[in-house]
Amino acid sequence: MHRIFVAASAAALVPLAATNVSAQVSTPATPRVGSPASQEPVGPPAPTSPPNAPLLVPRDGPLPGSLTLEQALDEAQARSPAIIAARARVEAADARIRQAGFRSNPELSLEVENFLGSGELSGFQGTETTVAVNQRLDLGGRRQARVAAARADLLVERLRLSIAMADLARSVREQFATAVTARERLRIATENEDIARELARVAGILVQEGRDPPLRAVRARSAAAQAAAELEAARAAELASRGTLASLFGVAEPPESVVGSLLDLGARGFDPEQSLEVRLAEAERLRAEAEVGREVAGARLDPAVGLGVRHVRETGDIGLVGGVSLPLPVFDRNQGNIAASRANVRAAEANLSNARVSARVRARNAAINVEAAAARVEALELAAVPEAAEALRLAQLSYREGRATLLELLDAQNAYRSAQTALVDARLAQALATAELGRIAAQ
Numbered sequence: 001m002h003r004i005f006v007a008a009s010a011a012a013l014v015p016l017a018a019t020n021v022s023a024q025v026s027t028p029a030t031p032r033v034g035s036p037a038s039q040e041p042v043g044p045p046a047p048t049s050p051p052n053a054p055l056l057v058p059r060d061g062p063l064p065g066s067l068t069l070e071q072a073l074d075e076a077q078a079r080s081p082a083i084i085a086a087r088a089r090v091e092a093a094d095a096r097i098r099q100a101g102f103r104s105n106p107e108l109s110l111e112v113e114n115f116l117g118s119g120e121l122s123g124f125q126g127t128e129t130t131v132a133v134n135q136r137l138d139l140g141g142r143r144q145a146r147v148a149a150a151r152a153d154l155l156v157e158r159l160r161l162s163i164a165m166a167d168l169a170r171s172v173r174e175q176f177a178t179a180v181t182a183r184e185r186l187r188i189a190t191e192n193e194d195i196a197r198e199l200a201r202v203a204g205i206l207v208q209e210g211r212d213p214p215l216r217a218v219r220a221r222s223a224a225a226q227a228a229a230e231l232e233a234a235r236a237a238e239l240a241s242r243g244t245l246a247s248l249f250g251v252a253e254p255p256e257s258v259v260g261s262l263l264d265l266g267a268r269g270f271d272p273e274q275s276l277e278v279r280l281a282e283a284e285r286l287r288a289e290a291e292v293g294r295e296v297a298g299a300r301l302d303p304a305v306g307l308g309v310r311h312v313r314e315t316g317d318i319g320l321v322g323g324v325s326l327p328l329p330v331f332d333r334n335q336g337n338i339a340a341s342r343a344n345v346r347a348a349e350a351n352l353s354n355a356r357v358s359a360r361v362r363a364r365n366a367a368i369n370v371e372a373a374a375a376r377v378e379a380l381e382l383a384a385v386p387e388a389a390e391a392l393r394l395a396q397l398s399y400r401e402g403r404a405t406l407l408e409l410l411d412a413q414n415a416y417r418s419a420q421t422a423l424v425d426a427r428l429a430q431a432l433a434t435a436e437l438g439r440i441a442a443q
Contacts, residue, residue: 067255076172079249086161093154100146107134132308140300149294152287159280166442170435175245177262177431182238184424189234196227216406262431270441272359281355285348292341299334366437373430380423388419
């Protein structure tokens with residue numbers, strides 16, 4: 001048995017749709033792919049149930065001034081209109097279970113006979129009045145079938161709530177990583193603008209002293225102007241990224257800053273067969289089967305019984321009246337709805353097979369992407385960025401001593417900036433890949 005080891009944490013993983021989901025949805029055991037199962041998962045286990053008290057009113061008020069990833073995840077779950085709507089749908093499905101368990105209401109009937117006729121039946125002298133109560137017996141497993149279908153629908157809605165929470169968590173992680181990346185790009189652009197401005201000042205002094213030709217000063221001022229333009233663009237991008245992050249919470253005003261790390265996930269074992277998509281497909285298959293049971297029960301005979309009291313005006317006598325009515329399934333035997341529900345079962349089975357294959361492929365690809373991104377980050381952190389920084393330091397010393405040209409210094413500066421930018425981009429790619437893997441691992 002093998003497992004895929006994925007990113008997961010207590011805040012990261014979406015709660016299970018219900019404590020009884022695993023009991024209602026069964027999936028066959030299949031081989032797991034990835035790292036050996038002998039490896040111990042790291043990190044706390046995922047929660048097993050959603051909050052008991054549904055939050056149907058979103059949190060209001062401003063966001064924290066300095067927003068961490070953990071705070072962002074919490075704010076999103078408490079504020080997102082999509083989560084509020086999904087919770088309301090779960091509550092509605094739960095109410096439908098109660099409704100499905102009710103018997104049909106009795107019917108009260110009043111019948112008056114033999115009035116306004118002719119002869120002895122003229123006027124109201126010969127009337128016979130009957131007051132009766134009629135009740136459908138709801139036989140043939142109708143009520144049980146309705147309740148089973150409603151419970152299956154509740155399971156589907158709970159899983160859809162978990163999927164909505166997992167999708168939101170992934171979006172928050174991705175946008176938070178984008179905002180942190182924009183912050184780092186702004187820092188790099190600020191440093192680069194400071195260096196370019198200082199370089200332009202030094203180049204101007206050297207030109208005035210006759211040590212460099214005027215073209216060198218023009219080149220340095222041009223680089224400084226370009227760095228200033230890049231700085232303004234970085235400021236705008238950083239502000240926009242915080243605004244987009246706030247929009248995930250349904251808030252128009254962005255937080256003042258994002259702080260902390262891009263990642264909140266650690267290694268944890270994961271079985272693709274237990275992904276939310278597979279469990280939802282299995283729940284939809286169970287719901288389709290429950291619909292078949294309800295439609296078959298609806299085709300069975302459903303008699304009604306009645307009991308009433310009859311009053312004969314002419315004699316003043318009172319008597320009981322009883323009766324049974326039974327529909328005759330001559331034309332409508334619910335055959336169309338039964339055939340449709342059975343076709344839905346076949347469609348749900350096909351969707352379940354597709355979901356299982358898709359879950360395995362997505363999990364494997366996401367794990368590969370996380371490993372590749374982590375390797376790229378490590379290579380840039382340990383080699384590329386330090387070497388580019390040392391090359392820039394040596395180029396600056398050589399330029400001040402007159403042993404290097406301005407172009408050589410600008411090349412070293414651009415190389416260092418490119419290495420820093422590549423590291424920032426690699427960390428963003430790692431965060432995005434980890435967020436995707438965490439989404440797939442959500443159960």
